[in-house]
Amino acid sequence: MYPILPVQKRYAWGSHTRLQAMFGLPEGPGVDADGVRSDTLAEMWFSGHAQSASTILLPDGAQRSLTQAIRSDPMGMVGAEDSQTFGPVLPYLFKIISARIPLSLQVHPLDFEARAGYNRENAAGLSIGDPERSFKDTLAKNEMVVALEPFTASVGFAPISTQLQILRVVDHPVAQRMADALLARSFHRSVTPEGFERADAMMPVSALAWPDSRRRVFRAFHTAITAPPVDPDELTPALLDADRRISSRKAHDAMANALQAAQAFPGDPAVLALLMLNAVCLEEGESVYIPTGTPHAYIHGAAAEIMTNSDNVLRAGMTPKHKDLANFLRSLDCQPASPIDPSSSMIATLAMHNMVTYRPHISEYMLVYGRVEPGSAAWPLMGRIAHRYGDLVQRFGPRRLLVPQGGPRILVCTEGSVCARCQKQEMTLNHGQALFIRSDDGPVDVLRAEPGSTALDGLPAVGYGSFLLASTPR
Known part of the structure; x- marks a missing residue:
């Protein structure tokens, strides 16, 4: 087990206090690994990604890049199974975000779009660090978010009827044009409704097999992200007035997300695209899984985020960064669908006395969120999980859920103190500290730290704590 130091990412949307408090960092301006100075802290990466690798601390006090350490000893660091499947790399990227x-x-991007885009930009001579670059690696990115506090987002397309219900009451020309696109039926794929020729020209080749409903969703979304800047003194009042006139909870949540985005990005018509998406409101311990191609925007809150080892992002609005509409639209999944959460068949959530495990049906990662306390008192979070996912918890619990006993694991203490114990050694972590657990460390128990014992930072531990454990599935 090695202490691991996260890579700080200071983006404009980050928090002034949340991550600073969790990781024991001073508030105020700082510089991240890319040399960006900011008083916000947005993400803490526990990473084996080539462009932003974390540092591990070796027993002799030396520091080493996690990517270098894995390449020099892949069997010991990530194990034979993961080495054969993924190569000498950490197959996931784990973050705490605020x-x-x-x-x-x-x-x-979809996997084939990621490979094609990466090779295309290399051939064009764009450096990996070029701000106009969209594809930083060849991998698709599927990601999962677990809320550490109330967390809001917009994820995937809502039913068309819900989209229309909201857009129709927004008295703004772009919103009305979006509603027109959703209503403009075409019974022949070769026929484009008048005024939407530009949108149809940007549809991917796969659109030849799409049903008409999916093509209408594409046209409406295209309308929002390609519209010229609008007057914020017209857009925000239109959203506020619409919010007063709608009645459904889902519509209010979607409108709240759009209003927050309109305040952060005045005059950007892309905020209207959020009215087409499912509003997701997570409480602590609740989760959402986001496959490739799913449009999304995180709105507010702190969460754990784990994904395949990729930094590919295609943006369409609500950002000062590079927008790549053509590639965004080529990967866009226009199928309306409910967000994928742990209660669905796509992702198995197993709950026990003090631990929840989130495991999507992919081979790169899984995540455990747990708590250790004195005595046998149940973690209050488990009551909320049981309330939301009652049938699932009843089906799988109570029973002992075995944490993966091999493969590369990253343990982060998010509150209080925890103790990690394997056959070879034992280490105590205070909040904000983390370990990289080698595959050959074997089984590791996460236990209550003895009050007053010394943690990695030299400070005394307390007798309770919360933790996150990222790993490959076993």
Whole structure:
């Protein structure tokens, strides 16, 4: 087990206090690994990504890049199974994030689009660090978010009837044009409704097999992200007036997300695209899984985020960064669908006395969120999980859930103190500290730290704590 130091990412949307408090960092301006100076802290990366690798601390006091350490000893660091499947790399990227204002409206590219885009930009001579570059690696990115506090987002397309219900009451020309696009039926794929020729020209080749409903969603979304800047003194009042006139909770949540985005990005018509998406409101311990191609925007809150080892992001609005509409639209999944959460068949959530495990049906990662306390008192979070996912918890619990006993694991203490114990050694972490656990460390128990014992930072531990454990599935 090695102490691991996260890479700080200081983006404009980050928090002034949340991550600073969790990781024991001073508030105020700082410089991240890319040399960006900012008084916000947005993400803490526990990473084996080539462009932003974390540092591990070796027993002799030396520091080493996690990517270098894995390449020099892949069998010991990540294990034979993961080495054979993924190569000498960490197959996931694990982050703690905190959004003070909304993030960009984005999708992650499909796997073949990621490979093609990466090779295309290399051939064009764009450096990896070029701000105009969209594809930083060849991998698709599927990601999962677990809320550490109330967390809001917009994820995937809502039913068309819900989209229309909201857009029709927004008295703004772009919103009305979006509603027109949703209503403009075409019974022949070769026929484009008048005025939407530009949108149809940007549809991917796969659109030849789309049903008409999906093509209408594409045209409406295209209308929002390609519209010229609008007068914020017209857009915000239109959203506020519409919010007063709608009655459904889902519509109010979607409108709240759009209003927050309109305040953060005045005059950007792309905020209207959020009215087409599912509003997601997570409480602590609740989760959402975001496959490639799913449009989404994180709005507010702190969360754990884990994904395939990719930094590919295609943006379409709500950002000062590079927008790549053509590639965004080529990867866009226009199928309306409910957000994928742990109660669905796509992701298995197993709950026990003090630990919840989130495991999507992919081979790169899983995540555990747990708590250790004195005595046998149940973690209050478990009551909320049981209330929301009652049938699932009843089906799988109570029972002992075995944490993966091999493979590369990253343990982060998010509150209080925890103790990590394997056959070879034992280490105590205070909040904000983390360990990289080698595959050959074998089984590791996460236990209550003895009050007063010394943690990695030299400070005394307390007798309770929360933790996150990222790993590959076993």
